[in-house]
Amino acid sequence: MSGDRLLPDEWQRGPRYGGAYTFARCPASRDLSLADVAIVGVPMDMAVLYRAGARFGPRGIRDASGQLRPHGWEPDALEAPFDKLRVVDYGDLDVFPGYIEQTMDHLTSEFKRIVGAGVIPVVLGGDHATSLPVLRALAERHGKMSLVHFDAHPDFWPGPPGRPYHHGTTFRIAVEEGLIDPAASVQIGIRGSLSANLIEEARAAGFHLLTASEFAARGVSGTLEDIGRIARAPVYVSLDIDCVDPAYAPGTGTPEVAGLTSREIVDLVRGLPAASVVGFDVVEVAPAYDQAEITALLAANLVYEFLLVLAAGRERLSRVSHKS
Numbered sequence: 127m128s129g130d131r132l133l134p135d136e137w138q139r140g141p142r143y144g145g146a147y148t149f150a151r152c153p154a155s156r157d158l159s160l161a162d163v164a165i166v167g168v169p170m171d172m173a174v175l176y177r178a179g180a181r182f183g184p185r186g187i188r189d190a191s192g193q194l195r196p197h198g199w200e201p202d203a204l205e206a207p208f209d210k211l212r213v214v215d216y217g218d219l220d221v222f223p224g225y226i227e228q229t230m231d232h233l234t235s236e237f238k239r240i241v242g243a244g245v246i247p248v249v250l251g252g253d254h255a256t257s258l259p260v261l262r263a264l265a266e267r268h269g270k271m272s273l274v275h276f277d278a279h280p281d282f283w284p285g286p287p288g289r290p291y292h293h294g295t296t297f298r299i300a301v302e303e304g305l306i307d308p309a310a311s312v313q314i315g316i317r318g319s320l321s322a323n324l325i326e327e328a329r330a331a332g333f334h335l336l337t338a339s340e341f342a343a344r345g346v347s348g349t350l351e352d353i354g355r356i357a358r359a360p361v362y363v364s365l366d367i368d369c370v371d372p373a374y375a376p377g378t379g380t381p382e383v384a385g386l387t388s389r390e391i392v393d394l395v396r397g398l399p400a401a402s403v404v405g406f407d408v409v410e411v412a413p414a415y416d417q418a419e420i421t422a423l424l425a426a427n428l429v430y431e432f433l434l435v436l437a438a439g440r441e442r443l444s445r446v447s448h449k450s
Contacts, residue, residue: 131212132160142192148215149250150191150430155214158243162211162440163433166240166249167218168233171412172226173255173293177379179412183422184218184250186377186413187429190422194430207433210440216240226291230259237263241405246436248429251409253379254281254293257364258300264362264405265305272357273297273311274398276391277366278382279321280313280328280335293410301331308332310358314341314349314394315369318382338385346390350397359402363432365395366410367425375424377416388424395431400439406432 132153135145148154149165158164167184174180207213219236221229233256240247241263249260254277265271275281275297282301283294290299300306309332316325317338329335334356341349368378371385386394411425 130160132157132214134208134213145192147188149188149426150194152208152213152215154217156216157214158240158245160212161214161216161243161245163213163246163248163436164216164240165213165429166216166237166247168221168249168252168256169218170221170229170251170256171253171379172221172223172229173253173291174379175292175294177412177415179414180251180253180379180410182413183252183409183411183425186411186416186419186422187250187408187425188215190419191426191430193423194426207430207437210437211433213433226255230255230291233259234262238266241267246403247405248432249405249407249409250425250429251407251411254296254364254366254409255291256409257362257407258291258296260405260407261300261305261362262303264360265303268360268404270304270307271404272359272361272402273300273306273308273313274353274357274361274363275311275313275366276315276364276369276386276394277313278315278317278338278368278385279366279380280316280324280333281366282324282328282331282333306362307358310356312336312353312356315386317384320380320382341386346393346397349394353397354399357399357402359399360404361399361402363398363403363406365391365406365408365428367408367421368410370424375421377412377414377421378410379412379415380410391424391428392431395428396435398432398435400432400435403436403439
C-alpha cells in the first residue's frame with residue numbers, strides 16, 4: 127500500500143501459478159475509498175437456456191490472468207493501468223442458486239453500493255443476465271446509457287409470462303425499464319440461426335446492429351467509427367465471449383460459428399471511447415467447454431486491455447483539466 131493506493135503484488139515474486147487468487151494479482155479489498163475500479167465476479171448461470179457452466183467464469187478468468195504482466199505485450203502498448211488507476215479485486219458477489227429473482231435484487235443492491243462510491247465496475251460473469259443488475263445500478267447514478275454490445279445474439283427476446291429473466295431477455299428488459307437508449311446503442315457480431323428471427327426486431331427497436339457478416343465487411347476501423355458516431359456518454363460495454371468464433375473461444379455455453387477473431391475483438395476493445403465508459407462486463411465464459419484455457423485467457427486479456435484504455439482515457443482527461 128502507498129498512501130491511498132493498494133498496489134498489485136510484486137509481479138516477479140514467485141511463480142505465476144502462486145500468490146493471491148485475484149485478477150492479475152490486484153489487491154483483494156472491499157474498501158471502495160481506495161478504488162477507482164473494482165473487479166467484481168458474479169458466479170451465476172441460473173439464466174442459461176442451453177449449456178450451464180458460466181458460474182465458473184470468474185474463477186477461470188482470474189486463474190488465466192496469472193499470465194498477465196503490468197505492461198502490454200506489444201512495443202506500442204499503453205502504459206500499465208495500475209500506474210493511473212487504483213484497481214481492486216472486490217471478490218465474488220453472493221448468488222442464490224435456484225432463486226433468480228432474489229439473486230437479481232441482491233446483485234442490484236450490491237452494485238448500487240459500488241457505483242454509489244464512484245467506482246467503475248468491471249464485471250466477470252456469469253451468464254448474460256449478469257448485466258441487468260449492473261445496468262440498474264448504473265442507471266440510478268448516470269441515467270439512461272448507451273450500450274456497446276459484443277455478442278453472437280442480440281439478447282432481445284421477450285421472456286415468458288411471469289418469468290422475465292433468462293440470458294436472452296437482458297437488453298429487452300433494459301430498454302423497457304429505460305436503462306439504455308437503443309438509438310444510441312451498437313450491437314456487434316450478431317449471427318447464427320438462433321438470432322436470425324430477432325435481428326429485424328432489434329433494429330426496429332432502434333439498435334444499430336451489425337451482423338458478423340456486416341462487421342466483416344465494415345472492418346474494425348469502420349465499426350469503431352460507428353461506435354464513436356452513435357454511442358453517447360454515459361456508455362456501458364457488455365462483451366459476451368461468444369461474439370468470438372469458437373475456434374478462438376470454445377469455452378462458452380451457446381457457441382456460434384463464423385464469429386470475430388481474437389485479434390479483432392482485442393482491437394475493438396482497444397478502440398473503445400474509454401472516457402465515456404461507466405462500466406464493463408465480460409460474460410458467458412464456461413471453463414468446462416474450454417480447451418487449454420484459451421477462452422479464459424482471451425477474456426482475461428480483454429479485461430486487461432479495457433483497463434489499459436480506461437487508464438489512458440483518464441490520463442487524457444487529466445491533461446485537459448490541467449490545461450484549462
